[in-house]
Amino acid sequence: QQQVKQSPQSLIVQKGGISIINCAYENTAFDYFPWYQQFPGKGPALLIAIRPDVSEKKEGRFTISFNKSAKQFSLHIMDSQPGDSATYFCAASSNSGGSNYKLTFGKGTLLTVNP
Amino acid sequence: GAGVSQSPSNKVTEKGKDVELRCDPISGHTALYWYRQSLGQGLEFLIYFQGNSAPDKSGLPSDRFSAERTGGSVSTLTIQRTQQEDSAVYLCASSFLLITYEQYFGPGTRLTVT
Numbered sequence: 715q716q717q718v719k720q721s722p723q724s725l726i727v728q729k730g731g732i733s734i735i736n737c738a739y740e741n742t743a744f745d746y747f748p749w750y751q752q753f754p755g756k757g758p759a760l761l762i763a764i765r766p767d768v769s770e771k772k773e774g775r776f777t778i779s780f781n782k783s784a785k786q787f788s789l790h791i792m793d794s795q796p797g798d799s800a801t802y803f804c805a806a807s808s809n810s811g812g813s814n815y816k817l818t819f820g821k822g823t824l825l826t827v828n829p
Numbered sequence: 830g831a832g833v834s835q836s837p838s839n840k841v842t843e844k845g846k847d848v849e850l851r852c853d854p855i856s857g858h859t860a861l862y863w864y865r866q867s868l869g870q871g872l873e874f875l876i877y878f879q880g881n882s883a884p885d886k887s888g889l890p891s892d893r894f895s896a897e898r899t900g901g902s903v904s905t906l907t908i909q910r911t912q913q914e915d916s917a918v919y920l921c922a923s924s925f926l927l928i929t930y931e932q933y934f935g936p937g938t939r940l941t942v943t
Contacts, residue, residue, distance in 0.1 A: 746930045748930075748931070748932075750934075755936075756936055756937075757833075757920055757934035757935050757936045757937050758872070758920070758934045759934070760931055760932070760933060760934075763930070763931065803872060805872075807930065812885070814860075814877045814879065814885050815860075815924070815926065815930050815932075816862060816874040816877055816885070816888070817862075817864070817872075817874065817922075817932060818874070819871055819872040819873075820871075821871045822871065822872075
């Protein structure tokens with residue numbers, strides 16, 4: 715059972731455009747939703763995260779939108795740059811039932827920003 | 830400051846051999862996680878350590894996998910009698926769970942079983 719579904723698998727955007735990646739989750743106990751950016755040969759780097767008590771969080775060009783009732787959240791990258799080309803993973807976690815905030819990841823989105 | 834470090838960065842081993850992978854978490858971080866990243870399965874949780882509590886081993890795929898954390902700091906993931914399906918990138922992450930839920934990942938160890 716895939717608990718976090720991520721789409722699209724790949725995305726091509728022109729420089730300056732908006733990149734949008736979507737995730738949906740099933741476990742209502744999840745209460746922490748981070749996004750990670752991963753470059754080839756590197757470990758995932760924490761980009762931005764949100765708790766379910768807010769509907770939106772913005773950090774620079776990166777924004778998370780969160781819809782608790784729909785159990786969906788998304789990452790928006792404004793003014794996308796070629797340096798943003800990477801794989802992006804959404805994740806979810808909780809401490810419910812001894813889950814210890816272990817992360818459940820989506821399958822990833824390969825973003826390519828063309829110059 | 831220094832981030833999470835892992836060694837070796839790459840490991841090639843023959844099927845049936847044992848391997849040990851090492852993780853040095855961020856200083857002061859109380860929680861340590863191991864994850865595995867493979868093409869077929871994506872990123873998946875393996876094991877979790879927090880202070881002196883019993884580890885959460887619920888993600889270990891078989892009894893050939895084990896891990897320990899000494900002195901609340903360095904952790905070693907051991908895979909016995911390696912199989913080709915063990916080939917993957919093994920990632921370690923640490924967190925100061927008492928303060929934040931944020932997990933910071935190391936660069937990973939790429940394991941290739943031939």
